[in-house]
Amino acid sequence: MKKMIIKELLGDYKKILHHDITVQGWVRAFRSNRFIALNDGSTMANLQIVVDFENFDKDTISKISVASSLKITGEVVESQGSGQVIEIIAKKIVILGDNFTEERDKTILQPKKHSLEVLREQAHLRFRTNLFSAVFRVRSAVSFAIHEFYNKNHFFYINTPIITGADAEGAGEMFSVTNFDLNNIPRNEEGEIDYTEDFFGKKTNLTVSGQLEAETAAMGLGRVYTFGPTFRAENSNTTRHLAEFWMVEPEVAFNNLENNIDLAEDFLKYVISYVLKNCAEDLEFLNSRFADEQKQKPEKDRAKEGLIEKLENVIKKRFMRVSYTEAIEILMNSKENKKGKFQYPVDRWGIDLQSEHERFLVEKHFESPVVLFDYPKEIKAFYMRLNDDNKTVAAMDVLFPGIGEIIGGSQREERLDVLKAKMQDMNVDEHELWWYMDTRKFGSVPHAGFGLGLERLVLFVTGMTNIRDVIPFPRTPKNAEF
Ligand code: ATP
Numbered sequence: 001m002k003k004m005i006i007k008e009l010l011g012d013y014k015k016i017l018h019h020d021i022t023v024q025g026w027v028r029a030f031r032s033n034r035f036i037a038l039n040d041g042s043t044m045a046n047l048q049i050v051v052d053f054e055n056f057d058k059d060t061i062s063k064i065s066v067a068s069s070l071k072i073t074g075e076v077v078e079s080q081g082s083g084q085v086i087e088i089i090a091k092k093i094v095i096l097g098d099n100f101t102e103e104r105d106k107t108i109l110q111p112k113k114h115s116l117e118v119l120r121e122q123a124h125l126r127f128r129t130n131l132f133s134a135v136f137r138v139r140s141a142v143s144f145a146i147h148e149f150y151n152k153n154h155f156f157y158i159n160t161p162i163i164t165g166a167d168a169e170g171a172g173e174m175f176s177v178t179n180f181d182l183n184n185i186p187r188n189e190e191g192e193i194d195y196t197e198d199f200f201g202k203k204t205n206l207t208v209s210g211q212l213e214a215e216t217a218a219m220g221l222g223r224v225y226t227f228g229p230t231f232r233a234e235n236s237n238t239t240r241h242l243a244e245f246w247m248v249e250p251e252v253a254f255n256n257l258e259n260n261i262d263l264a265e266d267f268l269k270y271v272i273s274y275v276l277k278n279c280a281e282d283l284e285f286l287n288s289r290f291a292d293e294q295k296q297k298p299e300k301d302r303a304k305e306g307l308i309e310k311l312e313n314v315i316k317k318r319f320m321r322v323s324y325t326e327a328i329e330i331l332m333n334s335k336e337n338k339k340g341k342f343q344y345p346v347d348r349w350g351i352d353l354q355s356e357h358e359r360f361l362v363e364k365h366f367e368s369p370v371v372l373f374d375y376p377k378e379i380k381a382f383y384m385r386l387n388d389d390n391k392t393v394a395a396m397d398v399l400f401p402g403i404g405e406i407i408g409g410s411q412r413e414e415r416l417d418v419l420k421a422k423m424q425d426m427n428v429d430e431h432e433l434w435w436y437m438d439t440r441k442f443g444s445v446p447h448a449g450f451g452l453g454l455e456r457l458v459l460f461v462t463g464m465t466n467i468r469d470v471i472p473f474p475r476t477p478k479n480a481e482f
């Protein structure tokens with residue numbers, strides 16, 4: 001018998017109308033001992049199975065309940081009822097596995113509403129819910145669209161190491177990688193840890209960014225991107241930070257800052273358009289969930305646009321491009337700042353922007369995605385290109401409503417002497433990064449790139465609000481279950 005997944009079946013049912021087929025999935029509902037709503041994860045929609053219980057043995061029927069796994073063979077017919085186009089008249093039903101209903105009712109599979117917190121504690125089961133299956137289908141589509149965008153634009157996908165020997169990437173706190181027996185760590189005569197005895201013969205960490213390695217690849221392949229897991233040991237328990245997240249990092253030879261901003265804008269718009277076009281059903285669901293969420297909030301905190309509307313507006317408008325200096329002026333002169341509404345007052349040029357400032361610019365002042373550029377050199381990484389004013393670097397951050405920073409990037413410092421001077425100022429050991437320095441010695445060229453946090457983009461397109469709900473198994477301080 002032809003096996004089909006529900007998405008295929010619903011998409012192309014005319015050809016198989018009145019034929020027998022086999023479907024497999026999990027029971028979402030079993031009404032009146034007659035109608036099974038079967039879901040196999042391929043799509044939001046359930047397939048209706050009509051069971052004429054007189055044709056089946058009582059024992060089998062009595063074992064079917066919510067969460068049961070079934071294999072059903074039957075005829076595809078046009079549905080009598082409303083709510084679905086087709087249904088299957090069951091001819092054969094096989095129960096594939098056990099379903100312990102008493103234990104099930106202690107989990108989120110019990111058919112009732114559960115809070116996001118409880119769902120998170122049972123992350124291994126939440127794939128079975130409408131909400132999380134939608135979120136993870138969209139996440140998959142976002143990842144696919146990312147690869148498609150870069151592929152269409154003649155980029156090469158490269159894999160940079162997850163275990164890195166470079167201690168100086170400068171993007172955040174790192175996790176150490178070691179195979180030392182932690183109860184018996186080798187020490188040298190000075191009593192310091194002797195890393196020459198460690199697995200790699202030196203101190204190693206989990207990567208915080210693949211950028212430095214990606215830069216070396218761009219110096220031969222031209223246009224490259226990395227897309228992989230990234231780790232930060234920052235103890236920041238926020239709704240936008242994970243200890244393990246996925247980052248996309250394009251790096252492009254011959255690009256300047258403006259090209260870099262154009263690339264970031266085209267890229268974000270491409271992925272969002274892709275999701276609008278290819279995830280319509282899941283987005284409809286997320287859209288109504290988003291609308292329900294808004295209703296729970298006090299009027300002043302409600303989003304002005306629906307989820308789908310928000311996505312459509314983002315791809316229509318050109319992102320605002322604003323220099324750091326202009327942004328500081330706007331912030332300093334804002335009513336919020338003058339009335340002391342910011343937790344961190346904006347009192348001078350040179351301060352690092354806090355997320356409350358970024359969100360003010362995006363959500364209140366410009367009401368649009370904003371690209372900030374030309375930041376003070378002191379608050380940005382050593383590899384960012386020094387501008388002619390000697391005060392700022394060619395950095396850029398893309399800020400999104402409800403999210404804050406979604407992309408951070410820059411044109412890179414390609415001039416060896418300037419790079420060396422900056423590294424010295426910022427206490428970065430150039431000998432440790434000898435291979436990075438080499439790229440500035442043999443045909444150095446202007447180049448630029450950025451990093452996008454995948455989960456922040458998935459937050460934006462799904463309308464979810466906690467980053468723990470857009471990665472299957474979140475890693476956060478004090479939490480590494482599963
Ligand atoms: P933030 O200021 O929001 O902590 P950052 O400036 O430290 O971010 P970058 O080093 O610029 O981040 O990293 C590039 C992108 O990676 C960010 O714009 C963001 O989308 C994402 N990102 C950074 N840190 C995290 C994290 N801990 N969890 C999830 N995504 C992250």
Ligand code: MN
Binds near residue numbers: 397405407408409
């Ligand atoms: Mn950043």
